[in-house]
Amino acid sequence: MGSWIAGYDSGVELPSPRGPLSERVVAALSGTPDGRVIEFVPADPHGEDLAIALYTLYELHYGGFTGVDPAWEWDPELLRLRSHAEGVFLARLRSDVEGGDDLDAALEALLVEHVPGNGVSHHLRDHGTWDQMCEYFAHRSVYHHKEADPHAWVIPRLRGRAKAALVAVEFDEFGGGRADRMHSRLYADLLEGAGMSADYLHYLDDVPAPAIAIVNMMSLFGLHRSLRGALVGHFAAAEITTAPSAHRMAQALTRLGADPRCAEFFTEHIEADAVHEQIMRNDVIGSLLEQEPSLRADVVFGIQATELLEARLADHLLSSWDAGESSLRTRLRWLVSQNG
CATH class of the missing domain: 1.20.910.10 (Heme oxygenase-like)
Structure with missing residues (x-):
């Protein structure tokens, strides 16, 4: 199993982090899921850090990244982190539009x-x-x-x-x-x-x-x-x-x-x-x-x-x-x- 994961090649490398939140995401994905808590870091809803962090998390549901364990896609701790980031992004979207x-x-x-x-x-x-x-x-x-x-x-x-x-x-x-x-x-x-x-x-x-x-x-x-x-x-x-x-x-x-x-x-x-x-x-x-x-x-x-x-x-x-x-x-x- 480990050797297969190490050899997994989607053709896409993990992106460069753009702040503390995306740094935590990229650092986590560079390892293997172990149940460790990954704390959310507050970020600007429209900023670079949250944008690339969310994009990276979502990409796990598309083609994934070279060398990243596919098990991360449904890792509970990563999903919890993503939920926090989504909440920030969605709340700003709702507040920035007229609604109705x-x-x-x-x-x-x-x-x-x-x-x-x-x-x-x-x-x-x-x-x-x-x-x-x-x-x-x-x-x-x-x-x-x-x-x-x-x-x-x-x-x-x-x-x-x-x-x-x-x-x-x-x-x-x-x-x-x-x-x-x-x-x-x-x-x-x-x-x-x-x-x-x-x-x-x-x-x-x-x-x-x-x-x-x-x-x-x-x-x-x-x-x-x-x-x-x-x-x-x-x-x-x-x-x-x-x-x-x-x-x-x-x-x-x-x-x-x-x-x-x-x-x-x-x-x-x-x-x-x-x-x-x-x-x-x-x-x-x-x-x-x-x-x-x-x-x-x-x-x-x-x-x-x-x-x-x-x-x-x-x-x-x-x-x-x-x-x-x-x-x-x-x-x-x-x-x-x-x-x-």
């Missing part, structure tokens, strides 16, 4: 396209540089390497039409049964086309908290049955807002003369997510709330939390670029392609 149960207003707000737009995709389309585009790719890699995986956890928690409709959307996300068309694979192709590393989570140490927090939210919602409504709200928000931004990203890549593999990821989403929007809104959310009307406020919360964290990432990117600075924590570890 006006679902129609929350959904309608997602459909509003401000003119002129001033978001990240607008910036990259109109005057973003290739370096900024590659930084954006690195930020999004910690999400798109997983793509629809966190959403899959909600499937056994839904029933009837809501379940069937969500599975239909997931089927498309996973390539319709074709491995080469899985959206996570298309993102890896995008990275290769940009001359960047396509290795799973290669840029995790480079990416700051705002991008990591989005994936932590997805994992949090997906792993907790009590947050199934929030996960559905998040998924709907992602599908509704993707098609317009994907169109702008495709235009940006054309302007920059990028490898066609870069644009393919976005062009795939333009048509698919326009269809997914209607499925999520009418079949998934509609059916879910027919069955469980008490989840309406949770769906609204999922939408609002998604918009909150996406806005925080956008603010970070645009403020960094406006100041002439990198939006990443470290110099990007990629080989400049012919597009550079």
